[in-house]
Amino acid sequence: MTLNRRNLLRWTGVLAPLAGGIEQLEAAERRKDQPRNIIWMVTDGMSPGVLPLTEQFSRIARGKGSVWYALGQRPETRHALMDMSSLESMVTDSSSASSSWGSGSRILNGWVNMLPDGTALTPIGVLARDTKKRVGLVTTTTVSHATPAGFAAVSKRRDDEAGIAAQYLNVCDVVLGGGTPFFDPGVRADHRDLLADYRKAGFQVALSRDELLAARDGRLLGLFSKSHLPYTIDVRNDKALTAAIPALAEMTQAALDRLASSPQGFLLQIEGGRVDHAAHNNDAAALLWEMLAFDDALAAVLRFCEKHPDTLLVITTDHGNANPGLNGTGTEYGDSNPSFQRLLQARCSYTALTPMLGSRAEYSMSGAGGEDTHSQVAANRIREAVRTAFSLDLSAAEIDAMRKIAAQGHGVSLSRQLDKIVGILGQAVGNHTGIGWTGTSHTSDFTMLLALGPGSGRFHGFMKNTDAFPILCELMDIRHRNPSMSPERLKDFPKAAAANRPQIHWA
Ligand SMILES: [Zn+2]
Secondary structure: OHHHHHHHHHHHHHOOOHHHHHHHHHHHHHHHOOEEEEEEEEEEEOOOOOHHHHHHHHHHHHHHOOHHHHHHHOOOEEEEEEOOOOOOOOOHHHHHHHHHHHOOOOOOOOOOOOOOOOOOOOOOHHHHHHOOOEEEEEEEEOOHHHHHHHHOEEOOOOHHHHHHHHOOOOOOOOEEEEEEHHHHOOOOOOOHHHHHHHHHOEEEEEOOOHHHHHOOOOOEEEEEEOOOOHHHHHHHHOOHHHHHHHOOOHHHHHHHHHOOOOOOOOEEEEOOOHHHHHHHHOHHHHHHHOOOOOOOHHHHHHHHHHHOOOOEEEEEOOEOOOOOEEEEHHHHHHHHHHHHHHHHHOOOOOOHHHHHOOOOHHHHHHOOOOOHHHHHHHHHHHHHHHHHHOOOOOOOHHHHHHHHHHHHOOOOOOOOOOOOOOHHHHHHHHHHOEEEEOOEEEEOOOOEEEOOOOOOOHHOOEEEEOOOOOOOHHHHHOOOOOOOOOOOHHHHHHHHHOOOOOOOOOO
């Protein structure tokens, strides 16, 4: 309001002689608005319908609502919706999405902070480091995966995780997640001992949950899995995994403990990366347990923000995925609540269930009619696997659809997206839980964004993904702006757009 009035007076010329004073006033206001620390939290692949499901799931699984929902109710919390389109598509992948925040430019899906003509963009993590802020990346995926990479790396291929892992060495102070092979001289194509290089650069290296919890102050690299960290639902139902794998909240706390002492503050990205993977798999229970793990991490961050009010917190997602929702079922929709409750019965992810189903070869001998012995054996196997995993009794029709998709690999669902094992399993289980899905891939939905703390007022209403970068730069006193490319200009680089085409899916 004050600014508006001041602008109005400037237009009328009344305050023209005082213009210098006004600029000083504005500069002072800007400084007051400048956070010392910035925490950017991402649930990867969270469709708009997931947040209400998480709130309801939190109430039945934990007996209390979610931290996210409570935060959204606070009057000082800012809300925005973001258009996350990439340079080439209304539907983005995670590397293009994170790069759009990290560089301010829309790029091709599958690339990291690089324009189609090969122009390297400077990511926000590098710029933050140059202002003496410490930089942290925490994720439940491999540390070199698309979303963390978008803040701290540059690459023509997001799949070059070995190259991306090496780039963090000169940018980050805290790196926590999965992906040990990308640091291993025995696996890396260049045979570089990246772990040794991180140690030489002053990083402590933690390779288990115990080592993470015992780590001293200072730079920290934590790798807790060869690939992504296992799903929370699989960790919580396995004592060995519970002991070995840190929760996202524990990694978050470890990162905050180290970064808090940074003299010039820090930039920290925290990703709940497996929300996306569960959505690709149409696996509602795995997805909601990942959301609760993210919510626990959010609670840890909010405790930090209370002690350090000079911290800007942004919570968002990079794109929708498969758009799950609870369908109304039964008379007056009276079956919806008990159906949703059945998600609590799940004891493992679809990923953990799949080996219980056996290989396609084991199904290939079953006949089309389902009456022969091979078909009966296959049907029993499916029935028992789903009963063990989810305490659900599939109907004969659901088991038959599963048997056919297991044998054929396709040709069971009219939806091309859902015509695969996880799509059919998602529909079969969805008949009992009420959860339906639109597909198995990313979607073009606007994403939700919440912001809290100094600078949060810059995030409001409808925004473009590229709006975030200049805001973050201003809040950190960074003048650098990256070049961008228009979609029209992209036509001049057909080879670049086609380079990653053979790989159909990026998570
Ligand atoms: Zn994905």
